[in-house]
Structures are given as C-alpha cells and as structure tokens.
Amino acid sequence: MDLQSFGQSMAHVDLGAGDVEIRPAPDEWVRKFIGARGLGVRYVLEAGPDVEALSPENLLCFVNGPLTGSETSMSGRWACVTKSPLTGTVTDSHQGGWAGARLRWAGLDGIIVSGRADSPVYLFVEDGKIELRDASEVWGKGIHETVAFFQKRYGKKNLSVNAIGPAGETLCRFAAWLNEDDRAFGRGGTAAVGGSKNLKAIVIRAGTQKSRDVDADAWKKVRRQALDRIRDEKNITSPKKGGLSVYGTNVLMNVTNSIGALGTRNSQLTSFGERAEAISGEYVEQNILVGDPTCHACPVACKKEVEIKQGPWKGLHMESVEYEPAWALGANCDNDDIASVAKMIDQCNDLGMDPIELGNALSMYMEASEKGWVEGNGLAWGDTLAMIAMTDAIARREGEGDLLAEGPARAAEQLGHPEIAMACKGQAVPAYDPRGLKGMGLGYATSNRGACHLRAYVAAAELGVIDVEVDPLEWQGKGELVKVFQDLHAFSDSLDLCKFSAFAEGADEYAAQYAVARGEPFTADDVMLAGERIYNLERYYNNLAGFGEGSDTLPARFTREASTQAGSKGHVSELDQMLGEYYSVRGWKDAVVPEDKLRQLEIP
Amino acid sequence: MRVNFYATLRTAVGQKTVELSLPDGSSAQALAHEIARRWPALADRVVDAEGGISRRVHFMLGGRNIRWLPEGAATKLAATDVIDVFPPTAGG
Numbered sequence: 001m002d003l004q005s006f007g008q009s010m011a012h013v014d015l016g017a018g019d020v021e022i023r024p025a026p027d028e029w030v031r032k033f034i035g036a037r038g039l040g041v042r043y044v045l046e047a048g049p050d051v052e053a054l055s056p057e058n059l060l061c062f063v064n065g066p067l068t069g070s071e072t073s074m075s076g077r078w079a080c081v082t083k084s085p086l087t088g089t090v091t092d093s094h095q096g097g098w099a100g101a102r103l104r105w106a107g108l109d110g111i112i113v114s115g116r117a118d119s120p121v122y123l124f125v126e127d128g129k130i131e132l133r134d135a136s137e138v139w140g141k142g143i144h145e146t147v148a149f150f151q152k153r154y155g156k157k158n159l160s161v162n163a164i165g166p167a168g169e170t171l172c173r174f175a176a177w178l179n180e181d182d183r184a185f186g187r188g189g190t191a192a193v194g195g196s197k198n199l200k201a202i203v204i205r206a207g208t209q210k211s212r213d214v215d216a217d218a219w220k221k222v223r224r225q226a227l228d229r230i231r232d233e234k235n236i237t238s239p240k241k242g243g244l245s246v247y248g249t250n251v252l253m254n255v256t257n258s259i260g261a262l263g264t265r266n267s268q269l270t271s272f273g274e275r276a277e278a279i280s281g282e283y284v285e286q287n288i289l290v291g292d293p294t295c296h297a298c299p300v301a302c303k304k305e306v307e308i309k310q311g312p313w314k315g316l317h318m319e320s321v322e323y324e325p326a327w328a329l330g331a332n333c334d335n336d337d338i339a340s341v342a343k344m345i346d347q348c349n350d351l352g353m354d355p356i357e358l359g360n361a362l363s364m365y366m367e368a369s370e371k372g373w374v375e376g377n378g379l380a381w382g383d384t385l386a387m388i389a390m391t392d393a394i395a396r397r398e399g400e401g402d403l404l405a406e407g408p409a410r411a412a413e414q415l416g417h418p419e420i421a422m423a424c425k426g427q428a429v430p431a432y433d434p435r436g437l438k439g440m441g442l443g444y445a446t447s448n449r450g451a452c453h454l455r456a457y458v459a460a461a462e463l464g465v466i467d468v469e470v471d472p473l474e475w476q477g478k479g480e481l482v483k484v485f486q487d488l489h490a491f492s493d494s495l496d497l498c499k500f501s502a503f504a505e506g507a508d509e510y511a512a513q514y515a516v517a518r519g520e521p522f523t524a525d526d527v528m529l530a531g532e533r534i535y536n537l538e539r540y541y542n543n544l545a546g547f548g549e550g551s552d553t554l555p556a557r558f559t560r561e562a563s564t565q566a567g568s569k570g571h572v573s574e575l576d577q578m579l580g581e582y583y584s585v586r587g588w589k590d591a592v593v594p595e596d597k598l599r600q601l602e603i604p
Numbered sequence: 605m606r607v608n609f610y611a612t613l614r615t616a617v618g619q620k621t622v623e624l625s626l627p628d629g630s631s632a633q634a635l636a637h638e639i640a641r642r643w644p645a646l647a648d649r650v651v652d653a654e655g656g657i658s659r660r661v662h663f664m665l666g667g668r669n670i671r672w673l674p675e676g677a678a679t680k681l682a683a684t685d686v687i688d689v690f691p692p693t694a695g696g
Contacts, residue, residue: 234660236691236692236693236694236695241612242612243611243612243691243692243693243694243695244693244694244695246611246612246615247611248695249695249696250695251611251693251694251695252693252694252695252696254610254611254688254690255610255662255664255688255690255693258664258667258688258690259664259667259668259669260667271667277620281611282610282611282614282620302695322695323695323696324696430696453696454696457694457696459694459696460694463662463692463693463694464659464662464669464671464692465692465693465694469659469671471669471672472669472672473668473672474672499696500695500696503694565667566666566667567664567666567667567668568667569667
C-alpha cells in the first residue's frame with residue numbers, strides 16, 4: 001500500500017441512488033485535518049450542522065488515518081464519524097481489530113455514505129472496488145450470526161465484517177457497529193445512523209500489504225523508536241509485563257475504587273468498597289481468563305477473552321471484559337457478579353449497543369424505580385436476570401426498553417427527573433467519578449461528543465502513569481492540562497493510532513512517524529497545532545448546531561453532592577473554576593470559538 | 605498494618621493482603637523498604653536509586669496517594685492503617 005497517497009481513494013456511496021464514486025479528498029483537508037477523526041468531521045460539516053441525524057441527508061463516514069493498516073505499532077484503528085442521534089453533536093468513534101487495516105489493504109482510505117437504501121443492503125469491498133449488495137437475509141439478525149453468515153459466504157480468510165445488530169435497526173440511540181464480533185464503534189449511536197440508512201454491514205476482504213512508498217530505513221527507525229517506548233518495562237504497555245497488557249483495561253477497577261473515583265449506584269456513591277474486587281481485572285485474570293487477543297500491529301494485547309465456568313451462563317466464551325462495561329454494568333448498577341457482566345457485554349456485542357450508555361440507562365432506571373418514579377415494573381439494584389432481559393428489550397424497543405433505548409438523558413427527561421441522568425450533552429459518563437478525578441470531570445464537560453474519557457485522558461497524569469503527575473483532587477492547572485490532552489488525542493485519533501499509545505508515546509513519536517509516512521517534515525509543534533485545529537473544528541460544528549454558551553456542563557450530582565467515601569470524601573467537582581481556566585487557555589468565549597480563533601486556525 | 609497489593613505487584617507477592625509488623629509511626633518510606641526487604645524481586649519497583657519511594661509504585665492511605673499528602677514519603681503510618689499498593693495503572 002502507498003502511505004503517501006493517503007486520501008486519494010475516498011469512496012462516496014449514495015444509498016438512495018445506488019451510486020458509488022471513488023475520488024480524492026481535497027488536499028487542503030488532508031493537510032489540515034490529517035485523516036480519520038479530523039478528516040471525518042470535515043466531511044460531516046459538508047452536510048450542514050442542522051441536518052437531522054437519522055435522515056438520509058446525514059453523512060456516515062468511515063475513515064482511515066494515514067497510518068491505519070501500516071506496520072506502525074497500534075495502527076489497527078479507523079473512525080466512524082457522523083452527526084450523533086444521541087447528542088446532536090458531531091461524533092467520532094474508533095474500532096480496533098482489522099477492519100480499518102483491511103479497508104486500506106483493499107485500496108480505499110474511507111467510505112462516505114449518504115442517502116437511504118430502499119431495502120437492507122451491505123457494502124462489499126475488495127481490490128479497490130465497492131459494491132452495494134442485498135442484505136435482506138441478515139436484516140434482523142444479531143451481529144454474531146451476521147458475521148458467521150458472511151464468513152460462510154466469503155470465507156473467513158482475510159475477511160472483516162463490520163455490522164449493526166437489532167439495536168441499530170430499531171434506531172436505539174446508542175447503537176454500535178462491531179467488527180469481527182467484538183470491536184466496537186461504541187459511542188454516540190453511529191449504528192442507528194446505519195439503521196436509518198438500511199445499511200446492515202460493511203464486508204471487506206483483503207490480505208496484508210506492506211508500505212511501498214516510504215524511505216525504508218527512516219520508516220524502520222521511527223517505528224522502532226515508538227515500539228521501544230511501548231516495550232519499555234516502565235510503561236504499562238510493556239507486553240506481558242505492564243498492567244495494561246497483563247490485566248487489560250480492567251486493571252483500573254481497584255485503583256479508582258481505592259481513591260473514591262468509582263461511581264456506584266448511578267454515581268450516588270464514589271466507591272464500591274470490598275465488592276469491587278469481584279469485578280476487577282485481577283479477579284478476571286485469576287478466574288475466567290482464557291486468552292489475550294490483539295489487534296493489527298499491536299504487541300500490547302489488552303483484549304481479554306474469558307470463559308464463564310459456572311452458573312446460568314456457564315460455557316459463555318467471549319471478549320472482552322473491559323473496565324468501562326465492567327463498571328457501567330457492575331458497580332454502577334450495584335452488581336458484583338462478573339459472569340452477568342460478561343453476559344451483558346456479549347449481549348451488547350451481539351445486539352450492537354454501547355455498554356457504557358446501557359449501564360447508565362439501567363442505573364438511572366434503577367434509581368428512578370427505587371424512588372417510585374416509573375410506571376412499569378421498574379428495575380431493582382443488581383437484579384442481573386432483569387438487567388439481561390431489559391438489555392434485550394432495549395435493543396428491540398419492547399416495553400420499558402423502548403424508553404431506555406432513547407438513552408438515559410432523554411429517558412430521565414421523560415420520567416420528569418433529568419437530574420438522575422449522569423450525562424453531558426446527552427451522552428452518559430464513563431467510569432471516572434469527577435469528584436475523585438477532577439481533570440476527568442472537566443474533560444467530560446468540554447468533550448465535543450458528550451461525556452467521554454477518551455477525548456482527554458487526564459487520568460494518565462492524575463493516576464501517575466506518565467511523567468507528568470498531578471494530584472487528582474486539585475482543580476487548579478487542570479484547564480491547561482485538559483487542553484493539551486484534547487489536542488494530542490485529536491491528532492492521534494486522526495492518524496489513527498490507539499489511544500493507549502499515549503501511555504508510551506508523545507508528540508515527538510507521532511510527528512516522526514507521520515513525517516516519514518507523508519514524506520514531508522512534520523514536528524511536535526505541528527502535531528499540537530493540527531490537534532488544536534481539529535478540536536476547534538468540532539467545537540465550531542457544535543456551535544453551529546446549537547451548542548452555545550453554557551453548554552459545557554456536568555450533572556449537578558457531581559458539582560453539588562459531595563463524595564462521602566474515602567479518597568474523595570467531602571469533594572465536589574469545581575467545574576466553574578476549571579472552565580474559567582480552560583476557556584482562557586483555549587481562547588474561547590465561554591463554550592464558543594470566536595471568529596479570530598477560527599481564522600487563526602484556518603477553520604473550516 | 606495491613607497492606608493490600610494489586611495488579612502485577614500481587615503476582616509477585618503471591619497474595620492480596622499481607623500483615624506487616626512495623627513500629628507505630630513508621631513512615632511510608634520505611635514501609636517501602638520493608639516491602640523491598642521481604643520481596644527482593646520488587647525492590648527496584650518500590651524504592652528508587654536514592655532510597656526514596658519509586659515513581660513506579662503508589663501507596664494509598666485512606667484513598668489518598670501518599671505523594672499528595674503534606675508529608676509525602678515521610679507520612680507516618682499507624683499499626684492499624686490499611687495501605688493499598690498499586691503499580692502504575694490506567695486503561696479506559
């Protein structure tokens with residue numbers, strides 16, 4: 001494959017007309033917005049910020065980064081970018097696995113989907129060509145069955161199947177795409193956009209290809225430098241030695257619990273106490289772990305494959321028990337049964353849903369049920385059988401599930417109690433309580449896609465994982481820190497490298513690899529400038545879509561109800577103070593990008 | 605005092621919880637040296653070249669990393685204290 005020609009082969013698919021055209025992205029867009037996340041946002045802007053998310057006019061963009069599928073470590077990522085039916089913001093979500101790499105090896109850099117097909121279709125990609133084919137045989141099927149269907153039709157070798165499940169078809173607002181059974185475009189409801197377009201799957205067949213058009217020696221050198229950082233035993237990415245590699249992301253459960261930053265019972269508490277151990281990475285590793293799968297070009301292997309050995313789900317074999325869903329469906333729902341957590345994650349993988357949003361929808365409904373605010377049967381804390389039944393009902397929009405399929409923010413609003421939805425801009429919070437990790441709270445509030453831990457992973461500094469180390473309970477200085485993380489991640493999401501690369505690499509490593517791949521000079525300062533430009537482009541889109549001053553908020557529970565548990569006891573999030581700092585370093589007027597900032601950054 | 609080990613440190617120690625007998629009022633730094641003495645394989649992970657607490661380990665007392673407490677590594681520990689000991693951990 002040719003690295004330096006990235007952006008020349010963008011497939012434009014009009015589902016309504018049945019047309020496919022392959023043409024280059026504008027050179028200026030690639031220069032300014034790099035690829036994947038940044039380039040995708042620029043495309044989505046073309047449909048206009050007022051577009052209805054579930055209308056044919058919304059664009060659904062699957063975009064590789066310039067490093068996707070290359071020999072670079074942790075480069076098995078691609079982005080899905082669209083206007084979110086959950087938040088009304090622009091959103092991007094990223095998958096691991098091999099689908100993005102195979103798209104590159106098949107000769108395409110991205111797929112821009114518009115319109116709505118008259119009947120269910122899938123896209124088949126091979127040898128630089130893309131075709132619309134009939135998907136009526138798999139419409140209504142779960143993702144596991146859909147993957148098996150296409151593997152039978154096209155063979156397993158070199159095949160990636162990226163599909164939506166029943167939740168996408170019923171337009172559940174937090175429906176997710178999954179490839180190879182378990183790697184998700186998880187957040188923001190991108191699969192509902194697929195469902196609204198009658199697009200069931202993208203099937204890609206392509207064998208491995210090597211980069212041909214780079215300075216081989218320079219390419220080897222910069223990749224080696226990055227790999228050495230990843231392998232360094234002092235970094236958590238170190239294969240088979242670092243905590244992320246040995247235990248996966250769920251290595252976090254016990255530490256956030258210890259410091260009072262593990263939201264429990266819909267974030268009414270900040271610790272799960274002794275019960276956290278039962279849903280932790282340490283417990284999984286000792287009791288149910290059976291494998292360590294990985295993604296394209298990744299030596300870390302953070303995915304954790306498990307098998308349930310007893311109880312009602314005995315024999316369930318699935319991946320991956322991650323920290324986020326283990327928290328959302330565990331502590332957050334007062335559930336310490338890891339087998340049921342694995343079962344519900346697998347349901348999400350099959351039905352095609354975001355388990356973070358699901359866990360928050362369930363916990364919100366549990367609190368509402370406890371307080372007598374629901375009309376149906378309600379849901380009791382930690383009732384795993386009822387949670388599993390409700391998960392299925394949500395995906396199919398049956399009974400009370402129809403309400404919760406709207407997401408916790410809309411559902412709580414309909415129940416008359418929006419205050420019990422733990423969400424920012426309509427998207428539910430992840431697994432870091434803002435009272436115990438202050439910078440993460442600011443990151444949630446200022447994220448351009450709604451509450452998100454991956455826009456600014458300040459926890460790396462607040463938990464002392466990288467060289468920059470800060471007190472998690474101190475609010476001062478977090479404004480500038482959040483901006484740096486947001487800009488750096490906006491760039492790496494556009495390359496598209498795994499977010500976890502930032503535990504070992506920084507702007508220098510990103511710049512060196514991108515410079516060789518593009519065949520042009522590129523510095524660490526250029527990395528931060530491009531990241532800032534992409535972050536401001538997203539904010540510009542959101543401003544035009546109606547998110548103005550006062551739109552960067554946290555649920556009042558985090559700013560008014562002090563933590564009562566060790567580590568964060570007595571603390572709330574000092575959001576207003578942090579926002580003042582943040583807007584100052586951003587050069588924004590409140591939550592709005594001013595004209596002079598747009599001009600300075602050459603936006604759009 | 606009771607010391608709970610997590611993640612890769614637990615693997616090295618062989619169990620989650622260990623009772624260590626240190627004089628009342630011992631410092632967190634003294635605890636680090638005791639851990640290094642009991643489990644030599646962990647020595648360079650808990651004690652740095654200058655004899656201080658390594659940056660590759662986090663001691664949590666009452667949920668607070670002792671690094672952020674006013675006396676830092678000199679923080680005095682009581683015999684009844686429970687200390688959680690973590691290697692660097694993150695993910696997401």
